[in-house]
Amino acid sequence: MPADLNDFFKKRKDEEEGSNMPEFMKDFGKKATYIYVIIVLVILLIIAKPYEIINSGEVGIKVTAGKYDPIPLEPGIHFYIPGIQKIIKVDTKVRIINYKAEKEAPSFGALREGIIEKPAIEVLDARGLPVSIDITVQYKLNPQGAPQTIATWGLTWEEKIINAVVREVVRNVVGRYKAEELPIKRNEIAKLIESQIREKISSLPNKPVTLVAVQLREISLPPKIKEQIERVQIAKQEAERVKYEVERARQEAEKRAALARGEAEAKKIKAQGEADRIMIEAKAQAQANIVIGKSITPELLQLKQIEVQGKFNEALKANKDAKIFLTPGGAVPNIWVDTKDKQKATSVGR
Structure with a gap:
């Protein structure tokens, strides 16, 4: 039998067998390619994860080929092209830096729920004596200017903006005073530190950070200065006690003098009354005598x-x-x- 005739019968047989297949099998065969494509895409999405979810209190910064998009991404889901783009999430909630003594903060630099702990700020007073300052700074990143801030200062913007400014201001302000003056002028110093930190941060281009509050918590003085201040305080307390005793004695003396004056005045009034009585009686008797004398005829x-x-x-x-x-x-x-x-x-x- 010729070869072309064999091919004809074989093709006809395959057509007859195919006509006997269920309809859904025929449809599945046609759509299988699309299903495979979708499955592959899903697997690629899972593996590559070309999306980022921005939470409340955050903004996203899209970077395309190293260029920062100036418009921040709001909370929600955002897609990007892996390998070409990426999304950086930054916190815009209120954050805190605590500067305090080592014995109270063993893990300096550790970030815990938006709280950074750092060593207390060591400062030299006007005479070169070492002083330790504990301070708390609350601040937050400006959401609208976040892309420009990160592009300018980098992800370590807190160290370059907040930490640097706070340390500079604290050293400049505290360095004007003598150590023994610091506890006495604490409120004045706290106001100066806060006002100067606000001024410096507000003067930065594009106002990258909003300062919420600055709290001066503690001023640790050298032991000798502490002893000197304690001696002065004891002397002042003793002077106040003596002053109180003197004032009390003066008041007692004034009280006794007032009582004596009162008694003398009472006696004077009594004597005057007695004298007035005698005088009235004498006048009455004299008047009576006159009347009697006039009556003798x-x-x-x-x-x-x-x-x-x-x-x-x-x-x-x-x-x-x-x-x-x-x-x-x-x-x-x-x-x-x-x-x-x-x-x-x-x-x-x-």
Whole structure:
């Protein structure tokens, strides 16, 4: 049989067998290529991960062939081309740098939930004595200018902006004072440090960072200065105690003097009242005497003489041997009648 005839029958047989296949098998064969392509793409997406999810409190910066896109990516899912592009996520929430002593912060430089711990800032005072300053700085990255900030300062922008400025300002401000002045002028120093840090950060191009707060927590002085300050404080306390005692004694003296003045014034008022009473009584008696003197008339005297003469006559009638004594005094004399029997002596008065 010729070869072309064999091919004809074979082809016809294959067509007959294919016509007996189920319809879904025929469709699967046609779509298999597309399914394989989709599966491969999914696997590539999983392996290459050409996307990034931006969370709230963050912004994304898309970098294409080393060039930073000036528009930050908002929270959500964003795709990029692996190998050509990448997305950098930066935190825009409030962050904190704590500068404090080693004994309180063993893991300096470690980042914990937006908190960076660093050693206390060592400063030399106006006389060159070492002083340690504990301070807390709160700040946050400006979201809109984040791409420009990262492009200019890099991912270590906190070290170059916040840390550098804080250390410079603290050293400049504290270095103006003597160590023993620092505790006394603490509030003044804290205000100067905060105002100068704000001024320096605000003056940076494009205002990359917003300063939230600066808190001066502790000033650690050299042991000798501490002892000197303690001695001064003890002396001041003693002086205040003495001053208090002196003031208390003065007040007690004033109180006693006031009481004495009060008693003297009371006695004076009493004596004045007694004198006034005597004077009033004397005046009244004198007035009475004047009235009585004015009331004695010749007729009244004559009447009194008659009364006395009557009593004299009565006495003679009772005892003819009686001795009569006239005691002058006033308008009417006293008359004493003395009998031989002294027990019967009588007195005739006016």
